[in-house]
Amino acid sequence: MTLSTILTRIDTDLDNALDRLMELLRIPSISTDPAYKADCAKAADWLVEDLKSIGFDAASRPTPGHPMVVAHGGEGGTHVLFYGHYDVQPVDPLNLWHRDPFDPAIEETDKGKVIRARGASDDKGQLMTFIEACRAYVAETGKLPCKITIFLEGEEESGSPSLVPFMEANAKDLTADVALICDTDLFDANTPAITTMLRGLLGEEVVITGPSKDLHSGMYGGPAINPIRVLSNIVANLHDDTGRITVPDFYEGVPELSDELRSQWEALGFDDKAFLGDVGLTTPAGEKGKTVLEQIWARPTAEVNGITGGYTGDGFKTVLPSVAKAKISFRLVGTQDPLKIRDNFRQWVRDQLPPDCSVEFHDHGAGPASVMATTNPAFAAARAALTDEWPNPAAFTGSGGSIPVAGYFKTILDMDSMLIGFAMEDDSIHSPNEKYDLRSFHKGIRSWARILDALSN
């Protein structure tokens, strides 16, 4: 059987695959620092050459920032677009690294062998799992398993300024049947995950003004309205006693969890105690009657991310301030409409203002949730393929955070995304001593080979 010979080739070729990854890791492609502009171009060129060597029609495509790598190859089966990014985070504080971040090495650790380098996990190691799977396929069968477009960005760690314009200008060139995004974690060391629900995000800054200037709290305390008190009341009113958000119509478009997902999630055996215990907590503080996983993956939230007003330095100042501010974000799910929620939230705040207070709002972004159409047969095929590779069955999971590129694939290219990654929570991405487990790399390559095989029919 072809798949088993491909998997065997992956096993025997692993050292060579590691050598190739090391070469890529040695290029310090830090996208946010202009000093590394040439290195970003070099990483893109390296990938173009590597992709050409396995038969892709690949090119480094200029943008106002760092280049995009776009490659086409194969035919038939499901047409997939694979997305990854070749740029990496800065490395400071450098003194906390125990080796040069751009001199990669295999290290033995308590938990097994790891590849240590900046970008080992995020995202060079992860994107190479896909390319190595393609290579093994071509080496064994002479061709790619299906029609594949590869799309590698060089600005993911610096805000992706060129991403949307490039996607809009090259929509035809990039559109496929389904997108594959390799920038996420395993659920745990033995359990692969396909993230199918990403929460959306609405960011609002609320600025309440009371008196026209800062006052002395002895001279004015009592008759003068204090904007900190007004703001605190509003924040306090944002949730009811059961943890539900009180903004009118907020829950419009929030779906109940399907029985199918509920049982998949229950089977994951998520350890609430450990999850909360890691950050010093014991008691879930979200909506009553919802599990912790539901609270993170499937329920909307309102969080105050920052609050400030009056004197906040050392010591004490008896000021009655003119202004108090809060940054509030809403995580959104299902088909919640961020723009409608913004309007309702702002009106809800205005309705609570006492006399003499005014409010200003500052917009900090509004993006809906991404909910993938898992009825697309590619999802079931990929899930089965992952389940074949790993000890535990793969699950469709959610993510509390937002991965904007998945939203753009949906809104600009009308594609669902399968977010499949092999990183571990302890990979220290964005931190000193980043690593990628050798097991993640090896089984990651095998996983993609299985998925591509499943999608080749």
Add this chain to the structure above:
Amino acid sequence: MTLSTILTRIDTDLDNALDRLMELLRIPSISTDPAYKADCAKAADWLVEDLKSIGFDAASRPTPGHPMVVAHGGEGGTHVLFYGHYDVQPVDPLNLWHRDPFDPAIEETDKGKVIRARGASDDKGQLMTFIEACRAYVAETGKLPCKITIFLEGEEESGSPSLVPFMEANAKDLTADVALICDTDLFDANTPAITTMLRGLLGEEVVITGPSKDLHSGMYGGPAINPIRVLSNIVANLHDDTGRITVPDFYEGVPELSDELRSQWEALGFDDKAFLGDVGLTTPAGEKGKTVLEQIWARPTAEVNGITGGYTGDGFKTVLPSVAKAKISFRLVGTQDPLKIRDNFRQWVRDQLPPDCSVEFHDHGAGPASVMATTNPAFAAARAALTDEWPNPAAFTGSGGSIPVAGYFKTILDMDSMLIGFAMEDDSIHSPNEKYDLRSFHKGIRSWARILDALSN
């Protein structure tokens, strides 16, 4: 009649009195800046010489900081201790002054003649009103009207570090029947005031900790408790719907306003609209059913002077913070016990903590209200004397703020204080272009002459 000849002498000697004040104003006695240490000593010495010239036994007394001036003179009648301070605030930003702050001058303004200089009002001009009254008395009668102790501080604008130790070490030397403090305002241009009630102050910093570290609000938003939300709830609960403070037993020791004071205050014709309008407000926000003057002078308050938590810089960061903090102050009246209120407040906060949250408190001072025993006949005498001098009757008023020296006179020297001053709200004390109305200076001297005359019997 002696008083009228003394008042006439004050009128005819006014230019000479102004010359003397100008001399004192030329000494840049900025207490907080070590560069002016010698100038502070010089101002003290100047006052000692001036007091000696009118028959006081005066001396500059060393402290670890700037010297105290202590002078004794006269005999009989009510023994008064007069308190003032010869140090001044810094002058920056200097470019906002329209003349050298230490080159005093008489200037014509829309509202009449003013003495323009740093310290003209706070407190050199005010303290000289008393000394000039003594001078006129001695010139006309050959002696002081009663037993007088003068006590002038040089550290009032820099936190009075030596005041309490000096008072404790020199209690016998400083104790009199009643203290006179000349560091306050007229009620308005035509209405003198004796401040008899000063609110106390309890300062508390509340630090709420939830998760053991800052979290990503996407990854943890929902199940992880947010300390900003906990703190906002506590702040929101601090007042009920009628503006009363909800801390248990908080109102123990808060007296109802006497009919006597209520009618005096009503007679003042205080302009709520103008008072609030000056700072952009229209609607009293304090306890329901209390007038604005009551809210400031006679009722306790709770104010949040500062709040902070999470990300407060530009832009947005989806952090779920570990810690949120608020600085909260209580203004106290009557016999409210600050230490008992601190205990009750802390317990009240602890009782509201949800699981996984802890609280730390930082003590920022606790002082009771000062309520003078106006049954002391000196109060009625001074009130009548002031009423004789000014267009409108004098009133016993309150003060929303705290003047610590009045509290120390009570607790250390067991003296009530009469706070009588002639400053105007627009004197720009602590600001550029400080001034003292010539009328304040002139009628201030005449006021003290009348008060001393009344206390001489």
